[in-house]
Amino acid sequence: xxxxxxxxxxxxxxxxxxxxxxxxxxxxxxxxxxxxxxxxxxxxxxxxxxxxxxxxxxxxxxxxxxxxxxxxxxxxxxxxxxxxxxxxxxxxxxxxxxxxxxxxxxxxxxxxxxxxxxxxxxxxxxxxxxxxxxxxxxxxxxxxxxxxxxxxxxxxxxxxxxxxxxxxxxxxxxxxxxxxxxxxxxxxxxxxxxxxxxxxxxxxxxxxxxxxxxxxxxxxxxxxxxxxxxxxxxxxxxxxxxxxxxxxxxxxxxxxxxxxxxxxxxxxxxxxxxxxxxxxxxxxxxxxxxxxxxxxxxxxxxxxxxxxxxxxxxxxxxxxxxxxxxxxxxxxxxxxxxxxxxxxxxxxxxxxxxxxxxxxxxxxxxxxxxxxxxxxxxxxxxxxxxxxxxxxxxxxxxxxxxxxxxxxxxxxxxxxxxxxxxxxxxxxxxxxxxxx
Amino acid sequence: xxxxxxxxxxxxxxxxxxxxxxxxxxxxxxxxxxxxxxxxxxxxxxxxxxxxxxxxxxxxxxxxxxxxxxxxxxxxxxxxxxxxxxxxxxxxxxxxxxxxxxxxxxxxxxxxxxxxxxxxxxxxxxxxxxxxxxxxxxxxxxxxxxxxxxxxxxxxxxxxxxxxxxxxxxxxxxxxxxxxxxxxxxxxxxxxxxxxxxxxxxxxxxxxxxxxxxxxxxxxxxxxxxxxxxxxxxxxxxxxxxxxxxxxxxxxxxxxxxxxxxxxxxxxxxxxxxxxxxxxxxxxxxxxxxxxxxxxxxxxxxxxxxxxxxxxxxxxxxxxxxxxxxxxxxxxxxxxxxxxxxxxxxxxxxxxxxxxxxxxxxxxxxxxxxxxxxxxxxxxxxxxxxxxxxxxxxxxxxxxxxxxxxxxxxxxxxxxxxxxxxxxxxxxxxxxxxxx
Numbered sequence: 001x002x003x004x005x006x007x008x009x010x011x012x013x014x015x016x017x018x019x020x021x022x023x024x025x026x027x028x029x030x031x032x033x034x035x036x037x038x039x040x041x042x043x044x045x046x047x048x049x050x051x052x053x054x055x056x057x058x059x060x061x062x063x064x065x066x067x068x069x070x071x072x073x074x075x076x077x078x079x080x081x082x083x084x085x086x087x088x089x090x091x092x093x094x095x096x097x098x099x100x101x102x103x104x105x106x107x108x109x110x111x112x113x114x115x116x117x118x119x120x121x122x123x124x125x126x127x128x129x130x131x132x133x134x135x136x137x138x139x140x141x142x143x144x145x146x147x148x149x150x151x152x153x154x155x156x157x158x159x160x161x162x163x164x165x166x167x168x169x170x171x172x173x174x175x176x177x178x179x180x181x182x183x184x185x186x187x188x189x190x191x192x193x194x195x196x197x198x199x200x201x202x203x204x205x206x207x208x209x210x211x212x213x214x215x216x217x218x219x220x221x222x223x224x225x226x227x228x229x230x231x232x233x234x235x236x237x238x239x240x241x242x243x244x245x246x247x248x249x250x251x252x253x254x255x256x257x258x259x260x261x262x263x264x265x266x267x268x269x270x271x272x273x274x275x276x277x278x279x280x281x282x283x284x285x286x287x288x289x290x291x292x293x294x295x296x297x298x299x300x301x302x303x304x305x306x307x308x309x310x311x312x313x314x315x316x317x318x319x320x321x322x323x324x325x326x327x328x329x330x331x332x333x334x335x336x337x338x339x340x341x342x343x344x345x346x347x348x349x350x351x352x353x354x355x356x357x358x359x360x361x362x363x364x365x366x367x368x369x370x371x372x373x374x375x376x377x378x379x380x381x382x383x384x385x386x387x388x389x390x391x392x393x394x395x396x397x398x399x400x401x402x403x404x405x406x407x408x409x410x411x412x413x414x415x416x417x418x419x420x421x422x423x424x425x426x427x428x429x430x431x432x433x434x435x436x
Numbered sequence: 437x438x439x440x441x442x443x444x445x446x447x448x449x450x451x452x453x454x455x456x457x458x459x460x461x462x463x464x465x466x467x468x469x470x471x472x473x474x475x476x477x478x479x480x481x482x483x484x485x486x487x488x489x490x491x492x493x494x495x496x497x498x499x500x501x502x503x504x505x506x507x508x509x510x511x512x513x514x515x516x517x518x519x520x521x522x523x524x525x526x527x528x529x530x531x532x533x534x535x536x537x538x539x540x541x542x543x544x545x546x547x548x549x550x551x552x553x554x555x556x557x558x559x560x561x562x563x564x565x566x567x568x569x570x571x572x573x574x575x576x577x578x579x580x581x582x583x584x585x586x587x588x589x590x591x592x593x594x595x596x597x598x599x600x601x602x603x604x605x606x607x608x609x610x611x612x613x614x615x616x617x618x619x620x621x622x623x624x625x626x627x628x629x630x631x632x633x634x635x636x637x638x639x640x641x642x643x644x645x646x647x648x649x650x651x652x653x654x655x656x657x658x659x660x661x662x663x664x665x666x667x668x669x670x671x672x673x674x675x676x677x678x679x680x681x682x683x684x685x686x687x688x689x690x691x692x693x694x695x696x697x698x699x700x701x702x703x704x705x706x707x708x709x710x711x712x713x714x715x716x717x718x719x720x721x722x723x724x725x726x727x728x729x730x731x732x733x734x735x736x737x738x739x740x741x742x743x744x745x746x747x748x749x750x751x752x753x754x755x756x757x758x759x760x761x762x763x764x765x766x767x768x769x770x771x772x773x774x775x776x777x778x779x780x781x782x783x784x785x786x787x788x789x790x791x792x793x794x795x796x797x798x799x800x801x802x803x804x805x806x807x808x809x810x811x812x813x814x815x816x817x818x819x820x821x822x823x824x825x826x827x828x829x830x831x832x833x834x835x836x837x838x839x840x841x842x843x844x845x846x847x848x849x850x851x852x853x854x855x856x857x858x859x860x861x862x863x864x865x866x867x868x869x870x871x872x
Contacts, residue, residue, distance in 0.1 A: 003490045005526035005747040008510070011480035013523065015530055016537070019476050035804045037782035037811030040455050044447035044556050045481065045542065046501075054439045065482075065510075067503030069546055074444070074501075087449065090441035094451055096779075096828045098815060101452070106481065110505055120480050130815070137793065137814045148804075259794050261801050311441040343532075346473035357573065358695050365697050368471045368584070375473030378573045379534060379566070392532045 010111065010119035012326050017340040022329050025153055025338070026104060029124045029323065032149040033102035036141070038126050041103045043083040049073040051086050054310035063109040076108040080125045080322070081307075088129055089311035097131035098138070104325075116334070118326045127320030129307055134317045136249055139283040139303055140256030142319055146287055146299050147262045149323075154338070158298075160262070161270035161286045164250045165302070167233065168274060170243025171219055175212035184208065185274045188220065192272070196220075222271055226254050229269045246282075253283055281305040285321060295331045299323045344393035346375040347435055348413075351386045353402035359426075360401045366428035372435060390416060397435055446547065446555035448762050453776040458765050461589055461774070462540060465560045465759065468585040469538035472577070474562050477539045479519040485509040487522050490746035499545040512544040516561045516758070517743075524565055525747035533567035534574070540761075552770070554762045563756030565743055570753045572685055575719040575739055576692030578757055582723055582735050583698045585759075590774070594734075596698070597706035597722045600686045601738070603669065604710060606679025607655055611648035620644065621710045624656065628708075632656075658707055662690055665705045682718070689719055717741040721757060731767045735759045780829035782811040783871055784849075787822045789838035795862075796837045802864035808871060826852060833871055 007013045014022055034040075049066055052075040065076040077083050080103045088099060104124045111117050126145060128138045143160045150158050168188075172181040187202040196217070203213050215236075222232045233247050250269065257267055275284040282303035289295060301321030308316050332338045348367065352360035360376050367374040375395070377386045383400070390398045398414045405411045405426060412421040413434045424430040443449045450458055470476075485502055488511040501512040513519050516539045524535060540560045547553050562581060564574045579596045586594050604624075608617040623638040632653070639649050651672075658668045669683050686705065693703055711720040718739035725731060737757030744752050768774045784803065788796035796812050803810040811831070813822045819836070826834045834850045841847045841862060848857040849870045860866040 001746075002748065003486055003746055005522040005744070006484060006487060007522070007526070008480060008482055008484060008508070011482065013479055015527060016475040016477070019478060022478070023476050034781045035807075035809050037780060037785075037809055039452040039781055040459050041452070042455060042458070043449055044444060046444055046447065046544075046556065048442060048444060050439055051442060065503070065505060067501070069501060072444070086441045086443070090443070091451060096825055100811070108482075120482065133815075135815050141812075141814060256793065259797050261797070308441070310437075310439055312438065344473060345470045345475055349473075357692065361695050361697070371471075373471050373473055375536070376577075378577060379569075379571050389532055 008119070009113040010117060012118055012120070012330065015340075017343045018333065020342045020345065021333070021338060021340040022325075024342075025329060026122070026124070026325060028152045029149055029325070030102070030104055032145065032152050033124075033126050035148070036100075036126075036145050038100045038102040041084070041087065041101045042105065043077070043080070043087055043103070045077055045106065045108070046074050047077060047083060047086070049075040051311075052077060052082055055082070060109075063111055065108050065110055078109050079107055080105060080123050081127070081320070084125075084127060084129075085308040085316075086311055088316060089308040089314070092312065092314060097129065098134060099129040099131075100126070101129075102126045116327065116330055118330070121324060121326030124323040124325050125320060127307075127318050129316050129318040132315050132317075134319065136252045136283075137256050139249070139319050140253045140260055142301065142321055143257050143267055143285060144260035144262050146285070146321060147260075147266055150287065150289075150299070155289055157290045158266060159288050159290055160267040160299075161273050161288065162250070162253060162257075162267060163269065163271055163273045163284050164246040164253070164282055165274065165280050165284060166242050166246025166249065166282060167271065168246075170240040170246055171215065171238060173242055174238045174240040175209070175215050177206075177208055177212060180206050180208065184216070188216070188272055189274050191220065220272060226264060226267070226269050229271070230254065233271075249282060275300060275302055279304055283319065292331075292335065292337070295328070295335075298328050342394070344375070344395045345373050346393070346395050347373045348375070348397040348399065348431075349386075349390045349393075349395045350374065350376045351383070351390070351398060351400045352376065352378075353383060353400060354406070359406055363399075363401070363426070363428060363431070367431065370428055370432050372432060399431070444555070445549040446553060448554055448556070448766065451776075453779045454769065456778045456781065457769070457774060457776040458761075460778075461765060462558070462560070462761060464588045465585055465761070466538070466540055468581065468588050469560075469562050471584070472536075472562075472581050474536045474538040477520070477523065477537045478541065479513070479516070479523055479539070481513055481542065481544070482510050483513055483519060483522070485511040487747075488513060488518055491518065496545075499547055501544045501546055514545050515543055516541060516559050517563070517756070520561075520563060520565075521744040521752075522747055524752060525744040525750070528748065528750060533565065534570060535565040535567075536562070537565075538562045552763065552766055554766070557760060557762035560759040560761050561756060563743075563754050565752050565754040568751050568753075570755065572688045572719075573692050575685070575755050576689045576696055578737065578755055579693050579703055579721060580696035580698050582721070582757060583696075583702055586723065586725075586735070591725055593726045594702060595724050595726055596703040596735075597709050597724065597733075598686070598689060598693075598703060599705065599707055599709045599720050600682040600689070600718055601710065601716050601720055602678050602682025602685065602718060603707065604682075606676040606682055607651065607674060609678055610674045610676040611645070611651050613642075613644055613648060616642050616644065620652070624652070624708055625710050627656065656708060662700060662703070662705050665707070666690065669707075685718060711736060711738050715740055719755065728767075728771065728773070731764070731771075734764050778830070780811070780831045781809050782829070782831050783809045784811075784833040784835065784867075785822075785826045785829075785831045786810065786812045787819070787826070787834060787836045788812065788814075789819060789836060790842070795842055799835075799837070799862070799864060799867070803867065806864055806868050808868060835867070 107123050187199050191199050273286050280302035284302035286297035287299040303319040305317050307318045350360045364374045364376045399411050409426045411426045412423050414421045543559050627635050709722050716738035720738035722733035723735040739755040741753050743754045786796045800810045800812045835847050845862045847862050848859050850857045
């Protein structure tokens with residue numbers, strides 16, 4: 001009986017050319033993380049539910065893939081942060097702080113299936129974890145990693161938006177709306193979507209005073225370049241300590257971001273972003289491709305005061321970001337902003353037209369020793385079929401090896417894109433010269 | 437409330453230095469696969485149970501992580517072969533054959549937890565899939581990949597054992613024991629563990645005739661070098677067609693393996709290996725580190741006649757191998773055959789002793805542009821603490837940047853292993869020269 005071959009909805013499965021492109025993008029992200037000295041980490045996809053859900057609740061918990069195996073209550077990880085918290089608490093004594101790690105791995109959320117939404121997707125995270133304390137300068141290094149990374153994957157016109165949660169929290173405190181801050185943040189967060197008037201209406205419904213609303217709207221209205229925004233923040237003359245500490249941190253972060261070489265064209269203070277409602281405690285980031293804001297933030301994160309409070313008494317402040325690679329790849333590919341035009345990992349295909357395979361295989365081994373990915377067409381087919389294979393896979397170079405080539409000790413290296421053939425002596429070094 | 441940070445038993449979670457070593461090994465395997473022109477593939481970890489279990493049964497099925505999510509019966513993959521079968525059947529029209537793919541990914545088996553056994557582990561697979569047919573020469577290319585791969589990960593003294601299932605099947609047919617072949621194979625498979633006499637006893641219990649047992653024992657007794665073994669196989673004068681076809685295939689594979697450059701010191705015919713009892717139909721492989729046979733086969737696989745028979749009517753013969761990387765890594769590490777002596781991804785640590793971080797960060801950016809993984813120590817600590825960090829992470833080089841260095845435009849690059857300090861002008865190119 002034949003079972004129709006299907007893949008679960010919401011699970012990405014790519015054709016080889018797309019997969020090659022995906023791997024290239026993943027590798028660029030990984031190499032960038034490594035260049036900044038982040039350490040690799042690979043935690044299990046399955047964890048004890050009591051560990052994974054020590055903190056979670058609400059929307060996330062509903063989406064979790066959770067099941068029983070024997071007596072064990074198991075869940076699939078839904079992000080890489082909770083496993084990191086567990087890992088750092090568990091291995092505290094064996095780690096050096098600041099602990100800088102990256103992790104690239106699949107996470108699982110049983111979201112409603114819809115186009116462009118994935119239930120299994122890659123997150124690419126970095127975090128810097130301090131032992132007891134972590135200087136504000138780290139909050140500025142993170143955007144410089146983002147900056148290098150987005151450029152590395154091929155975009156120039158993007159904006160890293162920065163804010164500080166203390167500014168928002170302090171503002172709410174100063175107008176006696178601390179208890180409402182979550183709701184107010186949620187309202188403010190929507191300003192791009194619903195507009196100013198609708199936000200004011202929501203604030204009124206939250207019983208914010210007229211003065212309070214004015215204060216909030218003045219705050220949101222702050223514009224100008226980064227330095228002007230900081231100046232205007234100071235000019236609000238809000239004496240609340242949390243607010244002032246937030247402004248001071250933001251000032252520092254902006255100063256250091258510049259030192260880290262991120263130009264003002266690629267980052268800006270955006271006082272409306274809040275990111276997650278209870279997790280972040282200081283600096284927060286979102287990153288947008290300027291011409292494609294509709295993709296949403298491609299790289300987000302922030303500062304948190306206490307990474308592992310559910311697993312240890314140790315205070316472990318940190319700052320980090322995450323890239324949702326699967327969705328990003330899907331969107332960029334869908335919008336043709338990236339192109340899956342590599343169909344083979346081979347740089348060259350050797351096509352033997354001989355009984356004796358010794359020479360074709362020998363030259364392939366020699367080429368591989370010289371770091372050339374080399375495939376030998378091993379099936380006994382007509383020359384036309386063999387070339388069709390090279391064509392379909394867009395393998396850049398082809399060598400046909402027949403009796404003539406062996407006798408004359410010369411081969412033609414065919415550039416499959418241009419059709420150009422270059423005759424060289426039958427020698428790996430000579431062939432490499434053409435390919436490189 | 438604090439939840440004790442725990443990881444599920446049977447799930448590997450490494451410290452950073454071990455993780456770096458693991459990643460290095462994984463990368464070596466991946467690069468080797470790519471060098472032979474295999475295409476990357478990444479299929480979901482979750483599949484519909486009806487897909488994943490279309491064939492499975494017995495031991496495997498019991499071990500599967502299977503659960504219900506909404507109305508969907510979901511299973512976690514237990515190998516990479518079944519997902520490949522589904523993928524090829526599903527994407528048949530979009531693939532070029534022979535389809536050569538590699539996949540490196542985690543698979544899940546709820547085995548009894550014990551030391552060195554993992555419930556989540558990496559498999560590193562390659563397969564070559566033909567459309568309708570696949571020449572025997574492909575069975576010889578696979579061992580040449582294994583050969584290159586094991587050398588790449590640092591071992592010279594290993595043996596790729598080769599057999600052909602048709603030889604075994606033909607032998608059993610010729611003694612009218614075809615129905616018993618699974619049991620006989622199982623008995624033969626144990627000869628290294630239980631010895632010759634115990635095997636004979638088992639064969640008697642299976643009601644194999646005296647002549648039959650003699651034939652089997654003559655067969656198992658075949659020794660000598662590879663050519664001698666083939667000669668002795670032919671001299672058994674078993675006229676059974678399947679047997680003869682198997683011997684002919686083995687002869688071809690041995691001939692081609694040599695052409696593929698695998699020396700006779702690294703491969704041998706081993707007529708007792710059978711590998712899986714119903715999956716493989718021709719050539720089979722197992723690979724052993726000669727001095728560490730107790731690790732078991734580090735790389736196994738073989739030829740199968742029909743990859744995707746459960747999902748398509750298309751005949752898709754293939755040949756492939758799999759490396760159980762997690763277990764291999766665990767064993768090699770446990771036996772100190774590999775050494776996790778790299779504790780940082782950074783090639784150099786910049787230690788600033790300045791108020792103004794501009795110069796330290798600038799030089800770090802310049803070094804990164806030159807492909808040097810560079811970390812800046814950003815926390816405000818004493819010089820001693822900063823050096824201790826570099827020491828503990830065994831970062832190869834350190835530069836201290838203070839007022840003196842900026843003023844004189846000269847820096848000392850300290851080799852942390854030798855303690856040697858080299859003074860160069862404060863210039864990225866000069867620093868790179870020391871490091872490289």
